[in-house]
Amino acid sequence: MGTREGMARALQDLPSGMVRWASAPRESLPRRTTGVTVLDTLLGGGWPRGRMAVLRAAAPGAAGRTTLATAAVAATTAEGRTAAWIDGDASLDPASLAAAGADLSRILWVRGPLSLESTLAAAEEVLAAGDFAVTVVRPPEGSARGGATAGWVRLARGAERARVVLLVLDRGGTAAAAGGILVRVGTLQGRWAGLPGPGSLLVGAEVPVEADEGAADLRLSVAETLDGGGPPPAPARDERPAVPRPSARPVGVARPWWAGVRGAGSALEFSP
Amino acid sequence: MKPANNRRTIPREYACALATALPLQALLRSQPDLAGQPLAVVAGEGTRAILAHASRAARALGAVPGMTPSQARSVAPGVLLRPVAPPVIAAARQALVDAALAFSPEVDACDADAVVLDVRGTRGRYPTPEALGCALEAACARAGLRVRVGIARGPRLARIAARARAGVTVLPPGDEAAALADLPIDALDLSPALADTLGHLGLRTVGDLARIDPRGLGIRLGPEGMDRHRLARGIDESVITPLPPSESFEEAVALEWTLDRLDSLVFLLSAALDRLSARLEGRGMAPAALRLDLDLDPEGTHTVPVRPPAPTTDLRSLLALIRLALEADPPPGPIRGFTLRAEGGRVAGGQGHLFGPPVPPPSRLALLMGRLGALAGPDGVGAPVVLDDAGSDSASLAPFAPRALPETRSPVPPAPGRAGPAAPPLALRRLRPPLEVAVRLRAGRPAEVQGSGPAGPVARAAGPWFAEVRWWAERPEAGACWDVEVTGRGLYRLWQDLRSGRWFVDGQYD
Numbered sequence: 001m002g003t004r005e006g007m008a009r010a011l012q013d014l015p016s017g018m019v020r021w022a023s024a025p026r027e028s029l030p031r032r033t034t035g036v037t038v039l040d041t042l043l044g045g046g047w048p049r050g051r052m053a054v055l056r057a058a059a060p061g062a063a064g065r066t067t068l069a070t071a072a073v074a075a076t077t078a079e080g081r082t083a084a085w086i087d088g089d090a091s092l093d094p095a096s097l098a099a100a101g102a103d104l105s106r107i108l109w110v111r112g113p114l115s116l117e118s119t120l121a122a123a124e125e126v127l128a129a130g131d132f133a134v135t136v137v138r139p140p141e142g143s144a145r146g147g148a149t150a151g152w153v154r155l156a157r158g159a160e161r162a163r164v165v166l167l168v169l170d171r172g173g174t175a176a177a178a179g180g181i182l183v184r185v186g187t188l189q190g191r192w193a194g195l196p197g198p199g200s201l202l203v204g205a206e207v208p209v210e211a212d213e214g215a216a217d218l219r220l221s222v223a224e225t226l227d228g229g230g231p232p233p234a235p236a237r238d239e240r241p242a243v244p245r246p247s248a249r250p251v252g253v254a255r256p257w258w259a260g261v262r263g264a265g266s267a268l269e270f271s272p
Numbered sequence: 273m274k275p276a277n278n279r280r281t282i283p284r285e286y287a288c289a290l291a292t293a294l295p296l297q298a299l300l301r302s303q304p305d306l307a308g309q310p311l312a313v314v315a316g317e318g319t320r321a322i323l324a325h326a327s328r329a330a331r332a333l334g335a336v337p338g339m340t341p342s343q344a345r346s347v348a349p350g351v352l353l354r355p356v357a358p359p360v361i362a363a364a365r366q367a368l369v370d371a372a373l374a375f376s377p378e379v380d381a382c383d384a385d386a387v388v389l390d391v392r393g394t395r396g397r398y399p400t401p402e403a404l405g406c407a408l409e410a411a412c413a414r415a416g417l418r419v420r421v422g423i424a425r426g427p428r429l430a431r432i433a434a435r436a437r438a439g440v441t442v443l444p445p446g447d448e449a450a451a452l453a454d455l456p457i458d459a460l461d462l463s464p465a466l467a468d469t470l471g472h473l474g475l476r477t478v479g480d481l482a483r484i485d486p487r488g489l490g491i492r493l494g495p496e497g498m499d500r501h502r503l504a505r506g507i508d509e510s511v512i513t514p515l516p517p518s519e520s521f522e523e524a525v526a527l528e529w530t531l532d533r534l535d536s537l538v539f540l541l542s543a544a545l546d547r548l549s550a551r552l553e554g555r556g557m558a559p560a561a562l563r564l565d566l567d568l569d570p571e572g573t574h575t576v577p578v579r580p581p582a583p584t585t586d587l588r589s590l591l592a593l594i595r596l597a598l599e600a601d602p603p604p605g606p607i608r609g610f611t612l613r614a615e616g617g618r619v620a621g622g623q624g625h626l627f628g629p630p631v632p633p634p635s636r637l638a639l640l641m642g643r644l645g646a647l648a649g650p651d652g653v654g655a656p657v658v659l660d661d662a663g664s665d666s667a668s669l670a671p672f673a674p675r676a677l678p679e680t681r682s683p684v685p686p687a688p689g690r691a692g693p694a695a696p697p698l699a700l701r702r703l704r705p706p707l708e709v710a711v712r713l714r715a716g717r718p719a720e721v722q723g724s725g726p727a728g729p730v731a732r733a734a735g736p737w738f739a740e741v742r743w744w745a746e747r748p749e750a751g752a753c754w755d756v757e758v759t760g761r762g763l764y765r766l767w768q769d770l771r772s773g774r775w776f777v778d779g780q781y782d
Contacts, residue, residue, distance in 0.1 A: 036696050063762045066782035070699040082631060082674050085656075093779065094656035094667045096699035104656050106674045110644050111652045113704075118647045125647075129640045131632035188781065190757040192732050197717065200734045202755040205698055205763060205781065220698045 032133065032165050035071030035100070039209065042216045043181075047072060047134075050163040052156040052180030056170045063188040064207035065169045066096070067220055069136045072167060074102035081133040084108040084126045088119035088140035108132065113140055120151035127158035127166065135159070138169040156180055184210045283445065285401070286512070287375070287391045288430035289408055289419040291368055294385040295356045296325040298364035301416035302525040304543055310351045314341055323353070359524035359611060366518060367415040367551055373517060374411055374554035375404070380427070380512035386434065388427040388512050405440030414550050424448060426508025432459050448506025453479030460500045469493065478504045517555075522613040523548050530569045530606035534598060537566075537607060542591055544612045549587055552616045558583040558638070559590060560617025564597075567609040574603040581653050581671070583617035584642035592646030631674045641672065667702075698781045700765060706776035711766065718756050718766060725777055726761040733757075736768070753778070 031045035040046050047053050055065040073083040078101055085092055090112040097104060110122045116139055123137045137155070152168075159166035159180075166180075186208035193201045205220045291297055295313045300306055310333050315324035323339045330336075333348035341353050368387055372379045378390040391404060398404035405421040412419040422433025424443035429452075433441040436455050443451045452459070455478045457470055470493075475481050482504035490498045502508075523544040531537050541564070552558055560583040566574040578597045580590060619638050632640065644653045654669030709723040718730045736752035754766040763781035768774070 061760050061762045063780065063782040066701045067696060067699040071696040074696075090704045091701045091779075092656065092667075093700040093702045094658045096697070097656060098658050099697045100699065104658070105670075105672075107655055108644075108672050109654060109656045109669065110648050111654075111669065112648065114648060122644055122647045125640060125643045129632060129636060131636070187760075188762050190732060190763050190781075192734070192757075196732060197715075200732060202732075202734045202757075202763065220696060 030163075032072075033075050034068065035073075035075035036068065036218060038216050038218055039068065042209065042211055043183075047165040047167065048181065049165055050160045052152075052159050052166045052168060054168045054170045054180055054182050056182060056184050058184040058186050058210065061187045062185050062207075064185040064205075064209065064218065064220070066091075068183075068185070068209075068218075069138075069167050069169060070096055070100045070102070072134050072165065073097065073107060073136060074100035076134045076165075077103040077106040080106070082106045082108065082131060083134040084110070084132040084136070086110045086114075086119055086123045086126065086135065086137045088112045088114045088116070088138050091138065116140060117151070120155060123155055123166075124151075124158055127155065127162050127164065130162040130164070132164060134165045134167065136167045136169065139171060141171075181212060186210070282392045284425050285391050285394075286388055286424060286427045286430040287401075287404060287408060288382075288386055288388045288422045288427065288434040289368060289372055289412055290383075290386040290422070290431070290434040291364070291412070291417045291419050292385070293325040294364060294368075294417075295361050296327060297417055298361045299354055299356045300327075301364055301367075301547065302360050302523070302544070303527075303540075306352065306354075310335065310348060312337075312344060312351055312353050314353050314355050326351075354528065357524065357526035357609070359522075360526055363522060363524045364417060366520070366522075367547065368412060368417055368419070369515065369518065370521075370551040370554055371411045371415045371417070372408070375408055377517070378512065378514035381515055382427070382431065382512070386431060388430055390512060390514070391423070401442045402440055405442065409440060411554065415554075416547055424508070425506075426510055427512050428503060428510050429506065429508045432461075432503070435459060443506070446506075448508075449479070449482050449504065452504060452506065453477060453482065457481060460503055462500065463496060466493065466496050466500070469497075519616070520613070521548055521551055521616060522611055524609070524611040526567075526609040527607075530608050532606045534595070534602075537598070537610075538591065538595055541594055541610070541612065542587070544610075545587055545590055545594070548612060548614045549585055549590075552614060553585060555616065556618065557616030558585045558619050559614045561615040562590070562594065563613045563615075564594065565611045565613070566603045566607045567611075568603060569606040569608045572605070576601055576603075579650055581641040581645045581650055582638040583619050584638045585619075586639050586642045589639075589642030589646040593642075593650060596646070596649060631676050637672070698763070700779040701782040702779040703777055706767060706778050709766075709775050709777055711768070711775040718754055721756070721758055721764075721766075721775075721777075726758045726764050726780070728758045728761050731757045731759045735766075738770075755781075 029048040029050050031043070031047065032049055033046040034040050034043065055068060057063065057065065073085065074097065076083045083106065085107060087110060092109060092111070094104060097107065108126070110126075112119070114122065119137065119139055123135060126132055126135050155166060155168075188205050188207045190202055191204040191206065193203045206217055207220065208217050293313075295315075296311070299311070299313060308329065310327060310330040312323045312326040312330045312335050314321050316322055321341055323335060323337050323341070323344055326335050326337055330348065330351045333351055335344040335348040335351040344351055344353060365381070365384070369379055369381055372387045372389045375394065376389040376391055380388045382388050394404060398407060401423045405423055408421050409419055420434045420438055421440045422430045422436070422443070423440070424430040424433050425445050425448065429443055429448055432452065432455070433443050436459055457475055457478055457480065458467065459478060460481070462470065470481065475484075481501055484501065486498070486501060489501055493501070525540055525544060549559060559580065561580075562578040564576045564578065566576070568574055576594075576597050578590075578593050580593055584590065619635050641653055651669065653672070655672040657668045657670045659668050707725045709721050709725060709727070711718045712720040712722065718733045720729050721727055733754055733756045735754035738750070738752050740750045750770045752768045752770060754768070755763065756766055757763050765778040765781070767776045767778045769776070
């Protein structure tokens with residue numbers, strides 16, 4: 001077949017619309033486990049290496065992106081590999097990573113708050129290093145609309161060159177326009193134990209997940225320490241705004257926070 | 273039997289690096305924008321001030337060393353007259369020593385403008401003395417200094433060779449006398465009395481002195497004359513006293529004007545940082561910490577410390593960190609100079625495993641950490657840590673330094689009855705700072721969340737879990753934690769401050 005004929009045939013085989021010539025077909029890419037069996041099945045083995053995956057909330061009240069990203073990072077670090085989390089809005093909870101079984105010493109956390117440009121620049125640097133099997137990027141608040149489309153395209157290319165997994169926790173912005181696979185999470189439905197009222201306990205949640213390959217309902221649990229295990233994780237507080245303090249000291253003895261507080265509650269008593 | 277002493281079997285060889293007009297070079301080194309201009313260095317003050325050094329452009333205009341400033345201005349009105357602060361000269365001198373230390377651990381700062389180093393045993397790396405001399409010259413050039421290099425069998429001969437000619441001068445072993453013969457006799461560093469005596473005797477060159485019969489020379493010329501005679505004949509048995517390696521790396525800049533713009537200061541800092549980094553690199557180190565002392569006008573000092581996440585040679589990241597630090601802690605007034613000090617650190621080495629999962633190599637990781645630190649701040653990059661202390665922020669950062677593992681781990685199956693990969697735990701997306709909301713209660717339990725953020729009726733709530741934060745403090749904080757499902761908005765964690773009664777959204781289960 002001559003060159004001209006070959007080119008003509010190739011042009012005929014092209015689908016309509018924009019095509020990225022340099023990218024390998026998605027089906028041929030190796031996969032890395034998502035950390036969630038159902039999602040692995042849905043995506044044909046896991047997150048594709050060398051391709052950007054955008055996790056988007058499909059509706060108000062939709063949630064689950066952070067959990068999916070946490071599961072991927074936990075699975076990666078459990079294998080002994082390293083992962084990076086570019087935290088544009090300073091929302092990462094290390095306790096959640098630890099509860100998911102992640103090896104925190106193998107996670108590089110770039111803690112915000114950062115501008116969108118700094119977030120993208122940090123992600124580019126991490127991808128250029130090529131040493132992190134999974135990179136999670138969470139853009140800062142307020143970056144949902146427009147802006148930095150070229151930055152997302154560069155990130156997608158960076159993931160392609162480095163052949164690593166890139167997860168973007170998109171807020172409905174322009175990340176998805178840069179290509180890659182799109183996973184949409186629906187509204188999170190809590191699963192509760194006990195009767196409504198005192199004694200009620202959040203034990204998990206369900207969230208519908210939709211990808212180009214199909215849809216599935218993910219069943220999520222609350223951190224294992226609540227499932228009849230030890231005390232709940234300490235309700236950590238970060239950077240609380242200053243609160244006015246009463247002039248008098250509290251009286252009475254405050255019970256340890258883990259003692260008999262499941263719904264029934266005991267209270268600290270303060271004198272005015 | 274005496275043990276063999278290898279050093280005695282290797283012929284002696286010394287190199288001298290001489291920085292001519294060191295104060296002038298130090299000034300140009302600290303202020304590169306003066307290069308090419310008619311520039312002269314003024315020494316002394318008041319009526320005793322004279323031109324100590326002059327650049328080629330200044331000489332071309334007629335301003336030469338020895339003139340008073342007024343004389344220089346009268347013959348060359350366009351000449352720039354500058355004093356040079358001692359810290360600037362000291363920094364240049366130390367840079368010369370650092371450049372020499374890259375070639376030999378035995379360096380003697382014999383003169384104010386020269387160093388002599390013992391280069392025995394370097395033949396394996398530099399096949400010829402000329403190659404060594406060129407490498408030393410290049411190393412000094414990278415440090416911002418133009419030097420003359422002399423190489424000979426003795427340190428004093430090496431100094432004479434360096435002072436005699438520009439470039440690299442090698443005195444051939446065994447033929448030093450012939451190489452020195454044509455030099456003026458002043459090259460032997462004579463005292464005024466001896467120079468006068470030799471002048472009266474009609475001795476004009478080093479060769480003239482070398483040809484004199486040494487018998488009776490001591491009586492006529494004294495010990496100094498004998499010493500210079502041996503030197504003229506190429507005999508030099510002196511030794512050097514090596515300096516202890518300095519651990520202080522600093523670069524100073526003193527300005528004739530004041531700076532009040534950050535961009536101008538950063539421009540000068542960039543050059544100083546480049547010089548510092550080059551000196552550290554010659555010692556196999558990288559800047560691990562920096563301290564910037566800004567000299568304020570009219571007086572005072574403002575200190576700004578900078579610590580990169582890891583020792584790094586990436587100047588762009590270091591400069592960005594310095595800029596961030598200056599923006600966070602700006603000087604209270606104009607600046608008339610600065611001293612930049614660096615603490616050297618070694619880029620961590622590491623040995624990976626052949627079959628284990630890859631970890632970032634330390635050198636590349638240090639570079640990455642520096643660049644990320646420039647974007648997120650030096651305290652914004654690291655490995656997450658959960659603090660085992662309910663009384664403080666549960667989240668913190670530790671240095672990111674993953675260990676190399678011998679093999680890739682297999683996923684650990686979950687314990688019986690525990691959740692596994694099919695049901696991963698819900699992650700919390702924290703709100704930093706927590707979002708204050710109003711909560712309407714019913715029977716003491718949240719019924720509705722009001723305000724910005726997740727507003728709406730509460731479908732279900734779990735809690736409260738009480739916590740006392742910083743119980744050891746005089747005024748401990750205390751609060752209650754709730755998990756709530758806001759209809760149509762999702763799952764949230766609420767925090768109620770029991771002292772003030774205020775409610776906050778701590779995070780969202782996402």
